[in-house]
Amino acid sequence: MSETLSLDLLDRTAGEIVAALAAGQASALDLTDAAIARIEDRDRAINAVVVRDFGRARQAARAADVALARGERTPLLGLPMTVKESNEVEGLPSTWGSPAFSGWVAPRDAVAVARLKAAGAIILGKTNVPPFLADWQSTNPVYGRTKNPWDLGLSPGGSSGGSAAALAAGMTPLEFGSDIGGSIRVPAAFCGVYGHKPSYGLVPTRGHAPPGLDGGPIALAVVGPLARSAADLDLALGVVAGPEPHEAKAYALNLPPPRHAELADYRVLVLDQHPAAATDHEIRDALDALARRLDDLGARVDRSSDLLPDLAAQHAVFSALVGAAMSRGSPGGTTMNAHEWMNTLDAQVMFCRRWAVLFASFDVVITPTFGVVAFEHVDEPDGARRILNIDGQATPYFNQIAWPGVALLPNLPATAAPIGFTRGGLPIGAQIIGPYLEDRTTIAFARLLEREFGGFKAPPALT
Incomplete structure (x- = not known):
């Protein structure tokens, strides 16, 4: 497959990319290589993807190609994407933008990250945040400043500012952030993309806490997707929503459909x-x-x-x-x-x-x-x-x-x-x-x- 085709695919929605991979129009490895090349090119000015895991991403892409060739189909199979730095990814640092946590490496995946991977997503790396996720900018002493692709002199928002900037700049087709004070929605607005703050408790937040903490859910705090289309929000929410694994033995999620089909x-x-x-x-x-x-x-x-x-x-x-x-x-x-x-x-x-x-x-x-x-x-x-x-x-x-x-x-x-x-x-x-x-109603209305x-x-x- 040509490099040009891989780059063109990166500008399509996550759902379209997954369909193209399933149809054999592209390989997961070629697409991952194209995404890596784009990050290395465009992120020099923007500084959004601050933790990079390209070696393991290529390994995961090869495994995805094998699965695709066997006829396997999962919602995100072969899709390269990034996640917010505060989400724990096994083997990667998670600093929450604070030097106090420099050197801390996550021992396991956050529940939501594990679900993204199980659905076939390939994690390219992690995107920038402000210290302790407490700003509508994404600047910190560990990784520096993330800039808005619309104007490098402007904030991309925060605290999922690296997420929104990477999406708008075409470096990733899908992102996963968090929100306790607008941290998904404000960056989405600033960068012209889509973001969804789920109903509280809909998506497990375990694995999204300051390094070393692993207690109960934090009041108000949620984790959720960002994307370049409303349909991709629905796609990602379908992957990550649902009870904690230890609770799933007792009940299952059954979100109601959108209230209406037309505006x-x-x-x-x-x-x-x-x-x-x-x-x-x-x-x-x-x-x-x-x-x-x-x-x-x-x-x-x-x-x-x-x-x-x-x-x-x-x-x-x-x-x-x-x-x-x-x-x-x-x-x-x-x-x-x-x-x-x-x-x-x-x-x-x-x-x-x-x-x-x-x-x-x-x-x-x-x-x-x-x-x-x-x-x-x-x-x-x-x-x-x-x-x-x-x-x-x-x-x-x-x-x-x-x-x-x-x-x-x-x-x-x-x-x-x-x-x-x-x-x-x-x-x-x-x-x-x-x-x-009724999360599907707000996403459907956006769509x-x-x-x-x-x-x-x-x-x-x-x-």
Whole structure:
């Protein structure tokens, strides 16, 4: 097979690549070699794939070719891909962007990584993150700075910024990240790709923890896929979702199908304002345009509802919960006594119930993923002193966690999808929030938007 054909295949969706491999149009080894060559070429400027495992990837590709020749077929057989650095991959370092963990090597695969491999995926390496996954940039003292393929002077987002940058730059057709404060959805929006935050607990998080820790699930935290198409999100979710192995002996996952097959049948609530976070007018304009187009197609589109939970009150509960979850072990971290923690969890349950009531009348809620598009790299070490300029006003940097938090506190699925571009040509993303455990509805809605209005476009420098 020609090198040109292998490179062309890399720009197709993961599902199309798997189908091409199954049809004998390419070999897994040739495709893996092409992916490696592209990483070595394009990543010099971007610095997204910071842990490389090319030798073992080639071995896995040879094994995949043997399996393909035997007629074996699995959902990702022969597909080269990367995963976020914080996901444990046996034999590879996992530092979470901190020098304190330099030299730590994972003794086993994370549950989700093991499922990707069992489905036939070939792990090329791991992608960059900020220290302790606590930023919407992907810069750290271990691996350096990852840059946005749309503009090297801009952040690719975080904490799965290396994931989104590698996807947008065509270095990988599929990625696997994590999200506790927008870490899948914000990078997807900044780089113009797709990302899915699963319903809490849908995908096991074991093997995604600071090095050396192996305890229970972290409140709010999820792991999930990023891709260049909504269909690939569904493909990957089907591979990784399901109970922990020790629980699977008692029950199996049976996700409900999407609520509807056409956009015209959806009941949609579109929100563009949050009491805790400002939103740039170009993002609000893009959401307005999307709402009008959905209305023109026959969907029922509302811009407000009395059923919407109090977002300010919800954000206060979310801030307490995420503060405790993210700062565990830090000297100045958020602390609360056991009864305060229980009261916070009770408040979380109340909001989960309110959202369930709303989703009896609506199918999806569309909001900004973040209040701005990709911003210039920020080097200010003190997060409290960082600002984002939104429509000429200086706003606190971390206020923006409010938009990702809309779906996080009530444990809801949320799919990030590109919906347009700024006048300056940068991607604009939205998040599609759906009912708990109805992940296939939000992904299907994103897929319908992609069909009707278009989806991922490669950055100009790469076309």
